[in-house]
Amino acid sequence: MTMLIYLIPIALFLGGLGLFGFMWALKSGQYNDLEGDAWRAIMDDEEDKDN
C-alpha cells in the first residue's frame, strides 16, 4: 500500500507529460492539415532529391 506514495505521483506526472505534449502539438500547428500531413509521410521522394 505504501507503494501508492510513489505510484500516484508517477502516474500523474506521466499523464501530465501527455497533456503537455498535446498542448505543444496544438500550438505548433500540427493539427492544421491532418489530411495532407498524413499523405506526406508516405509519399515517395524523387530520385534527384538529396536525402
Next chain:
Amino acid sequence: MRHERDFSPYIRLEGEIAHMDFMVEGVHCAGCMSKIEKGLGALEGVSAARLNLGTKRLGVDWHKGALGPKEIMEKVESLGFKAHPFLPEKLKSAEKAELASLLRALAVAGFGMMNVMLFSVSVWFGHDIGHETRELFHWISALIALPCGLYAAMPFFKSAARALSKRTTNMDVPISIGITLTIGLSLYETATGGHHAYFESALMLMFFLLTGRVLDQMMRARARDFAVNVASLRPQMARVMLDGGVSVETPVSALETGQKILLMNGDGLAVDGRVLEGAGEVDVSLLTGESALLKVGAGDTLQAGTLNMGANLVLEVIRVTDTSVDKAAELMERALASKSTVMAMADRAAKIYAPVVHLAALLTFIGWMMLGAGTHTSLVIAISVLIITCPCALGLAIPAVQVVAGGRLFSDRIILNRGEAIERLAEVDTVVFDKTGTLTLAEPSLINADELPPHIIALAASMGRASRHPLAIAVAGAMPQAPIMAGAREFPGEGVEAVYEGETLRLGSAAFSGAKALHDKLLESHPDASFIYFKKGEEVYPLILSQRLRPDARQVVAGLNARGYRLIILSGDQWGATEKAAITLGIEEFQGAMLPHEKIAFIKDMEARGHKVLMVGDGLNDAPALAAAHVSLSPVTAAELAQNAADAVFLGAELAPVLKAIEACKKAHRLMRENLWLAVIYNIIAVPIAILGYVTPLVAAAAMSISSILVTLNALRARKGA
C-alpha cells in the same frame, strides 16, 4: 473579355521573399498535392510551395522579381488545376483562437477526468476499502479535479457570465450551476469524510460537452473555409476607368481615392464615391432601409453598399472602406445566422427552457427534502435533475445540421445567402428556369459577323459593353477592344440607347430597335437563334447569336424529372429558341417572349395555388421574380442585384449545382427533424427518471452529454446522400 488583373494587394513581402496565397480548384488527393508542390518547386525563383490538402490553399514563396503570380497560376494550370488569388482573412484569428481554447479545455478535462476516474473506480469497487484510504483518494481526486475543473469550465462560465450580464439565460447557465454544485458538494463531502464524492461526474460532464462543442466549432471552421474559398472565386472587383474609355477590373482592396470607376446597371458600389458622369437611380435600401429609389446625378455622393438601378455611372473614389476580405467570411456567418421558422421555434424553446431547468431542479430538491430524504440525498438528486434536463441537444439540433449542410453546399460551389434557404429548398415541388444565362452558358456568340460592316460591329460592341445582358455581352465579345460607349443608358429587358456623333444608337430587342418586320423574317430562317438589333439613325442591323446549353443540362433535367419535380422554362427570349431548348432538354412546359412582369405574375400565381417554386434565373429582369418565388438560385455570372435577391448563388459552367442543392437540403431538412425528435424524446424519458431519484450525477452527466454528441454526429450525416 479578358481584363488586366493587378495582383499587388495579394502579395506579402518579407525582405527579398514574396509570399502569396492561392485557392486551387481540382485538388482531390495527395497525388495532386505532390504534383503541384513539385511542379512549382521546379520553377526558377520559387523557394517554397506548400498546399494544405484540407483547405485546398496553396502558399508560395518566391524571390522578388524572379517571377510573378501570373507565372505561378499558369504553371498550376499547365498541371491541370486552376489557381485563384486568395487573401487570408483577418477574421480567422478570432475563430481559430476560440477553437484552440476549446481544444485546450478539452485536453485538460480529459486528463482530469481519467486520472480522477482512477481513484473513483477504486473507491467504488474496493470491497474492503478502509475509511482512511477512501478519504485519501477523495482528497487526491479533489487536488486533481479543482485546477482541471476550473480551467476546463472556463468556456461555460464565460458564456454563462455573458448571458447573465445581458439579463438573460442560455444553456451554459444551468451547466455552470451544475458543475459548481457538483464540485462544491464533493468538496464538502471530502472535507467531512463522507462516502460519496462526485468529482469524476463533473469532469466527465465537461469532457463530453466540450467534445460536442469542439466538433461543432470544427464543422463551422470547415464550412467557413469552404465559404471563403468559394467566395474568392468571385472576388469583389471594381471597373477602374482609364483614359480612352478602357476599363480594367481591379480587386476592390486595391482601389485608391481619386480613381475613376464605372458602376454598371445592377452593380453594387464597394467604396464611397462621387458621381462624375451619368445620371440615374440608385437603391440605398441596404444602407438606409428606404426602398424608394434615389435619383442621382453629377456631383452627388454615394456610399458603399449602394446598388445602381439606372444608367451606368462613372464615379470618383472618395473613400475606400474595408470590404472584400472580411466580406467572404461574413457571408457564411450572415447566412447561417439568419433564422428559419423551425430554428426560431427551437430557439424560443431553448430560451424558456433554462429557467424551467432551474425550476425543476429546485422543486425536486424541495420535494425530496419534504419526503425526508435529507440534505445530501436531495441535493444529489437535484443536481442530477439539473444536469440531465439541460437542453443542449435541443439547442444543437438545428444549427449543427445547418453548419454541416452549409459546408457541403459551399464545397459543391453553392454560396448560401440565407440559412433558411436550406429548409425552403427542401420543400420545393416545382422548378422554374430562365433560359439565357441559366440553362445556357452566359456567352452566346455572334454568327453573322462577316455579313456586317466592321464599323457597325465596333459600334454595336461598344454599346454592348454598357449592358450586362448576356446577349449584349456576346456582342461586346465580337470586338473585345472596343471602348465602352459613353453616356449609354440601359432599359432593363429591352436594350441600350446612346447618342453618338449626333445620331441615336439603339441596341436591343426587335421592339426596342424598331425591327419587327426583319425579326419575323429572320425567325423563319433561324428558328433557334437569339437576336439583338442594332439601330444607327435609321438603319437597322440584325446581330444573330447562338447559345450553347450548359454541358450537363440534359442530365440535370433528367435527374429532376426522375425525382418528380415539375419543370418549366420562362424565357424573355422568343418562342422558337425557347421551344428548341425545351425539346432538347426534355422539359414539357415552357413559355417564351415573357416580359419581366409576366414572369413575376406567373410565379405569384403558382405560389398562390400552393406550389413551392424554385426559381433559377440570372438576368436583371429576373431579380423581382427571384424574390417572388419560394426560394431562388442564381448563377454567379448574374448581376450583383440578382445575386443579392437570390437565396443562393452557384458557380461554374454546370447546371449540376441546382440538383445538388436540392438533394443536400432535403437530407438536411430530414436530419433536422430527426435531431429535434432525438432531443425531445431524450428529455421526455430522462427527466422523469431523474426526478424520481434513479439517476446519479455520473449517469446524468453521461446521458446528457451523449445526447448532445449523438445530435452532433447525426448532423454529420448531412455531408452526403439525399
